Amino acid sequence: MTTPAAGKLAGKVALITGAGSGIGRAMALRFAAAGARVAAAGRTPASIEETVARIRAQTGQDALAVAADVAVPADVERMVRETVARFGRIDILCNNAGIGSSKDVVAVEPEEWDHVFAVNVRDVYLGCKYALPHMLAQGSGAIINTASVLGLVGAPERAAYCASKGAVVALTRQIAVEYAHRGIRCNCLCPTTVDTPWVSRLLADAPDPAARRRALEERQPMGRLATAEEVAAAAVYLASDEAAFVTGTALVIDGGMTAR
Numbered sequence: 001m002t003t004p005a006a007g008k009l010a011g012k013v014a015l016i017t018g019a020g021s022g023i024g025r026a027m028a029l030r031f032a033a034a035g036a037r038v039a040a041a042g043r044t045p046a047s048i049e050e051t052v053a054r055i056r057a058q059t060g061q062d063a064l065a066v067a068a069d070v071a072v073p074a075d076v077e078r079m080v081r082e083t084v085a086r087f088g089r090i091d092i093l094c095n096n097a098g099i100g101s102s103k104d105v106v107a108v109e110p111e112e113w114d115h116v117f118a119v120n121v122r123d124v125y126l127g128c129k130y131a132l133p134h135m136l137a138q139g140s141g142a143i144i145n146t147a148s149v150l151g152l153v154g155a156p157e158r159a160a161y162c163a164s165k166g167a168v169v170a171l172t173r174q175i176a177v178e179y180a181h182r183g184i185r186c187n188c189l190c191p192t193t194v195d196t197p198w199v200s201r202l203l204a205d206a207p208d209p210a211a212r213r214r215a216l217e218e219r220q221p222m223g224r225l226a227t228a229e230e231v232a233a234a235a236v237y238l239a240s241d242e243a244a245f246v247t248g249t250a251l252v253i254d255g256g257m258t259a260r
């Protein structure tokens with residue numbers, strides 16, 4: 001069991017979306033280990049309850065599971081409200097939930113485009129809309145949005161996804177500039193392919209999963225995928241006071257992919 005009180009995020013309250021799986025679960029566990037009290041939000045109650053159970057087992061700290069579909073504005077408002085009702089404040093908001101879309105601009109239909117934007121972009125706007133008044137009243141807060149390297153560079157058959165993550169990068173910068181003088185920092189994470197259940201699903205759909213995995217790995221000069229823990233470690237840094245002068249950045253975690 002860790003000693004959360006001594007951690008980098010001691011005393012802070014963090015709300016994380018998509019916390020029942022992959023990067024969001026890794027963030028929830030790392031944030032709790034660093035001393036934060038965590039609200040784990042997600043669509044699937046059993047998954048977020050599992051994350052909360054792991055936090056309790058790992059740290060002895062209590063955590064909150066909030067069932068919320070981030071595509072539903074009322075759910076996003078309630079998720080923030082329940083976090084503040086339980087913990088009395090909100091210091092860190094990780095807008096992490098997201099979905100993929102594997103179509104080019106000709107093939108993608110307007111309904112899919114709109115849904116991708118509702119889950120990947122509108123939820124970021126809504127999370128900030130409802131959390132910022134609390135952060136502004138406190139005079140401090142850190143927002144961390146999970147974007148992607150595909151918000152910075154293009155990739156075939158990812159029209160809606162690339163556009164949505166590019167919008168997350170742009171909104172991150174706008175919020176950073178708007179609230180910098182009021183104690184709020186806003187940054188985003190731009191990972192390359194991360195070895196999460198998301199990628200397992202992608203590989204399961206491929207005609208030759210092993211070849212597809214090798215192709216994904218070879219995109220990085222380091223020759224492998226990122227781990228959810230590596231992304232979560234970057235989130236802990238951005239959420240902590242060690243990043244006190246860091247705002248508006250798109251932190252690339254890509255094993256060198258975009259450096260070549």
Ligand SMILES: NC(=O)c1ccc[n+]([C@@H]2O[C@H](COP(=O)([O-])OP(=O)(O)OC[C@H]3O[C@@H](n4cnc5c(N)ncnc54)[C@H](O)[C@@H]3O)[C@@H](O)[C@H]2O)c1
Nearest residue numbers: 018021022023043069070071096097098148193194196198
């Ligand atoms: N895995 C990758 O290769 C990769 C790379 C770059 C960026 N990302 C981004 O990282 C984030 C997390 O992805 P992951 O790899 O952990 O995927 P994942 O599928 O393992 O986890 C995503 C989580 O988001 C939740 N979610 C999806 N739609 C939701 C909704 N409408 N409301 C609430 N929760 C919802 C899912 O239930 C799941 O728990 C996403 O924003 C994704 O775009 C992933």
